[in-house]
Amino acid sequence: xxxxxxxxxxxxxxxxxxxxxxxxxxxxxxxxxxxxxxxxxxxxxxxxxxxxxxxxxxxxxxxxxxxxxxxxxxxxxxxxxxxxxxxxxxxxxxxxxxxxxxxxxxxxxxxxxxxxxxxxxxxxxxxxxxxxxxxxxxxxxxxxxxxxxxxxxxxxxxxxxxxxxxxxxxxxxxxxxxxxxxxxxxxxxxxxxxxxxxxxxxxxxxxxxxxxxxxxxxxxxxxxx
Numbered sequence: 058x059x060x061x062x063x064x065x066x067x068x069x070x071x072x073x074x075x076x077x078x079x080x081x082x083x084x085x086x087x088x089x090x091x092x093x094x095x096x097x098x099x100x101x102x103x104x105x106x107x108x109x110x111x112x113x114x115x116x117x118x119x120x121x122x123x124x125x126x127x128x129x130x131x132x133x134x135x136x137x138x139x140x141x142x143x144x145x146x147x148x149x150x151x152x153x154x155x156x157x158x159x160x161x162x163x164x165x166x167x168x169x170x171x172x173x174x175x176x177x178x179x180x181x182x183x184x185x186x187x188x189x190x191x192x193x194x195x196x197x198x199x200x201x202x203x204x205x206x207x208x209x210x211x212x213x214x215x216x217x218x219x220x221x222x223x224x225x226x227x228x229x230x231x232x233x234x235x236x237x238x239x240x241x242x243x244x245x246x247x248x249x250x251x252x253x254x255x256x257x258x259x260x261x262x263x264x265x266x267x268x269x270x271x272x273x274x275x276x277x278x279x280x281x282x
Contacts, residue, residue, distance in 0.1 A: 086267060088259035092204045104202040109213040114253035117216075118143065118245040138241055141168045142249035142257045144215055149239040150181050152231055157183065161215065161246060163227045165261060171237070179240045181233035184212065187224040198224050207264050210257060215246050227257070229264045 069075040096104060108114055121137050124130050139145070141164055148158040162181035170176045187197060201211035201224070212225040249257055 086263055088255075089204075089263040089267075092256055092259060096202060096204045101199065101202075105198070108202060108211060112250055114212060114250055114256070115144065115215065115247040116250050117247065119248040135169070135172045137168060137171060139164060139168075139171045139243070139245065140248055141166060141171070142254045143245055144184060144212075144247045144249075145181075145240070145243035145245050147181075147235065147240065147243035149242075150233040150235040152183075152233050157233060160184070161186075161225075162233060162243075163257070164240070165232070171240070173238070173241060176237050179235055179237045181235055181240075183228045183231065183233060184215075185209070185226045185228055186218065186222045187226060188221045189223050190221065194223065201226055204256070204260075207260070207267065210260050217246060229260065 069078050099107060119140055121130075125132065143164045144161055145164060146161050148156065150157050150160075150162060161184040163184055164171070164179065165182050166176070166179040171179065187194060191197065198211070200206065201209060204211065208230045209226040209228055212227060214222050215225060218225075
């Protein structure tokens with residue numbers, strides 16, 4: 058944090074310095090690695106109860122009027138009806154031109170861009186229910202609880218889920234597009250907890266901007282050619 062503050066107070070003077078300042082920030086994978094290390098440090102038998110306990114990853118939807126009354130936000134701040142990471146249901150999201158119905162989604166767009174009129178579109182990630190009678194269900198849940206995958210994030214059963222749904226997974230492979238005005242009419246099922254939101258943000262970043270040392274070498278070499 059001190060390094061970031063120093064960089065803000067002493068901005069780079071050229072593109073080379075800018076790249077050097079960004080190298081530990083723009084494609085950093087440390088957050089995702091920390092999540093995996095935390096999950097793997099627990100006994101297998103405790104992972105499910107840890108992440109499934111009330112308020113661990115999800116909580117009841119966070120309401121604007123409640124946080125305003127508790128003075129957690131100021132009256133001058135933008136009104137919100139949705140937050141990044143909220144789990145919602147809508148039949149107005151599209152993937153490759155096809156409308157997706159009877160599904161829940163996690164909102165990937167930043168909260169500040171979910172204000173009416175701020176953007177024309179928003180991005181969703183599909184939530185996949187995992188059912189008791191699914192093939193290899195215990196193995197699938199076990200893998201999700203390691204947070205190894207760059208394609209899925211574990212979520213516990215959601216409010217209103219049928220009894221046969223024993224878990225859920227946010228799918229990072231495939232971005233769903235929706236008009237913001239349509240999204241603002243969606244039904245909310247849950248908000249992410251603080252740590253759930255941190256994990257969600259880390260995995261989105263890891264999925265979209267993950268890189269490797271060979272890619273750094275390739276780009277550095279070609280930029281000098």
